[in-house]
Amino acid sequence: MNSDNPWxxxxxxxxxxxxxxxxxxxxxxxxxxxxxxxxxxxxxLALLARRHPSLAGSIIGISGVLYTIPSLALISVxxxxxxxxPLTVVVALAVYALLVMVRAILVxxxxxxxxxxxxxxxxxxxxxxxxxxxQAPLALPTALAGLRIVTVSTVGMVxxxxxxxxxxxxxxxxxxLYENAYHAKIATATICVVLLALVLDALLxxxxxxxxxxxxxx
Amino acid sequence: xxxxxxxxLHDVAKTYPDGTVAVHELSFEVPxxxxxxxxxxxxxxxxxxxxxxxxxxxxxxxxxRVDGSDIMAAxxxxxxxxxxxxxxxxxxxxHRTISENVATVCDLNGWDATRTSTRVGEMLELVGLDPSTxxxxxxxxxxxxxxxxxxxxxxxAADPPVLLMDEPFGAVDPVARARxxxxxxxLQRQLGTTVVLVTHDIDEAVLLGDRLAVMREGGxxxxxxxxxxxxxxxxxxFVADFVGADRTIKRLALTPIDVSLLAGPRDIPGQPSVPADxxxxxxxxxxxxxxxxxxxxxxxxxxxxxxxxxxxxxAMAAQEPAA
Numbered sequence: 294m295n296s297d298n299p300w301x302x303x304x305x306x307x308x309x310x311x312x313x314x315x316x317x318x319x320x321x322x323x324x325x326x327x328x329x330x331x332x333x334x335x336x337x338l339a340l341l342a343r344r345h346p347s348l349a350g351s352i353i354g355i356s357g358v359l360y361t362i363p364s365l366a367l368i369s370v371x372x373x374x375x376x377x378x379p380l381t382v383v384v385a386l387a388v389y390a391l392l393v394m395v396r397a398i399l400v401x402x403x404x405x406x407x408x409x410x411x412x413x414x415x416x417x418x419x420x421x422x423x424x425x426x427x428q429a430p431l432a433l434p435t436a437l438a439g440l441r442i443v444t445v446s447t448v449g450m451v452x453x454x455x456x457x458x459x460x461x462x463x464x465x466x467x468x469x470l471y472e473n474a475y476h477a478k479i480a481t482a483t484i485c486v487v488l489l490a491l492v493l494d495a496l497l498x499x500x501x502x503x504x505x506x507x508x509x510x511x
Numbered sequence: 512x513x514x515x516x517x518x519x520l521h522d523v524a525k526t527y528p529d530g531t532v533a534v535h536e537l538s539f540e541v542p543x544x545x546x547x548x549x550x551x552x553x554x555x556x557x558x559x560x561x562x563x564x565x566x567x568x569x570x571x572x573x574x575x576r577v578d579g580s581d582i583m584a585a586x587x588x589x590x591x592x593x594x595x596x597x598x599x600x601x602x603x604x605x606h607r608t609i610s611e612n613v614a615t616v617c618d619l620n621g622w623d624a625t626r627t628s629t630r631v632g633e634m635l636e637l638v639g640l641d642p643s644t645x646x647x648x649x650x651x652x653x654x655x656x657x658x659x660x661x662x663x664x665x666x667x668a669a670d671p672p673v674l675l676m677d678e679p680f681g682a683v684d685p686v687a688r689a690r691x692x693x694x695x696x697x698l699q700r701q702l703g704t705t706v707v708l709v710t711h712d713i714d715e716a717v718l719l720g721d722r723l724a725v726m727r728e729g730g731x732x733x734x735x736x737x738x739x740x741x742x743x744x745x746x747x748x749f750v751a752d753f754v755g756a757d758r759t760i761k762r763l764a765l766t767p768i769d770v771s772l773l774a775g776p777r778d779i780p781g782q783p784s785v786p787a788d789x790x791x792x793x794x795x796x797x798x799x800x801x802x803x804x805x806x807x808x809x810x811x812x813x814x815x816x817x818x819x820x821x822x823x824x825x826a827m828a829a830q831e832p833a834a
Contacts, residue, residue: 406605408599409604412601412602412662413602415591416591416595416615416665417591417592431604
């Protein structure tokens, strides 16, 4: 039976490459949408915490509590709200990405040397100039490191979306299980998840190097 | 306007909301183009006093004028763009090149690119860094002393009439520090910038300061005067103690040779000679080293007179105020 149901099968890839690519785009789309949503919420929250340091603890705390909710439970809660749609998955994943992003941005901001901030203000930078000319660029490497972690973990977590029918390769894995444990389908989809994560991570690393030229040669 | 002091503090005090007094009411004026050194132990309020001048710390009471204008009437951001600022940590922007760092205030003030880049080149040359070698480097690629010089160039690039410095030479080794102090002093005299310098080092204060403000723990200004006066007649026991038991030796470094106290020129074989503009401390060193116990003082090679231990003693005694 094992010979009839191999885990690794090149012929499976050859027969299903169109499906694999289409599913890959769905997987990528959900990943990017979730991270974009997380960033869209994380950046204003981090800026709020920068302006009101007393709020930083609460923001990190609440994001931390959200982070501990099991993904299956979260999707079950969001399901009635957003229905059987990709939005359910996107919102759920964004909730997990939020904590890491907020924390990465805040850590990045806090790591800007105090002397650099003091010099900037002392030379006559307004708060906005301080943020955009000094703090934001110096926080960028840490924020991007957070983004890479979030990206890799989100690519993996998209598979849970199979529960509501939008899990990218996760849906294929689930289908493979139902089809009498179709090993090649399960393994190929899994490998595709890993490859997608590695490719996105490498792209982000390149971006990081590109936008932080001063870190090179240190 | 022109005869107004560049900086004046009148009954300025700083009390924090919890009641801690950082600076008790103090007043002093810094004449245009001069260096005032705020000196004292840690916790004496010298940095707080300096930071009130560009409103990084808001004074609780009193009045501070820069170039005759009340600083509380100005927008703090606008005010700071016309006051240079140098700190011990330097605070260069690690993500910007040396040229970009120096250009900071020019950019904030909206200078056009040509004017800014010309100015950046001039400033780097003025502090002894070749723009073509260092301009495109990042701060971490420079030594501590070089970074400190970039910090000074950056603070002076937009030609501020006033410069604030907080322990600017504190983080570099003693050899580099002496060279930086010397270069900075020459630069300050060349540009005519009015400077408030914060330091805990009395020797640095005496070396660079035209005026010394000696401050005591708890935010008290004990004495504000020229260095010779501080060393010659300290106003309080604290000042006397702070300037050190060797204050007379320090004062010698400030005192020129008093030609009127010299004995007539005597040609003694083996006697060393010093030019008339030598400071007493150096002349004294020559005197100690002299096999004859005398030093010939000359001007443009012409003997003026002979310095003896007795003349040094009388010169210092004459300087000691009657009080």
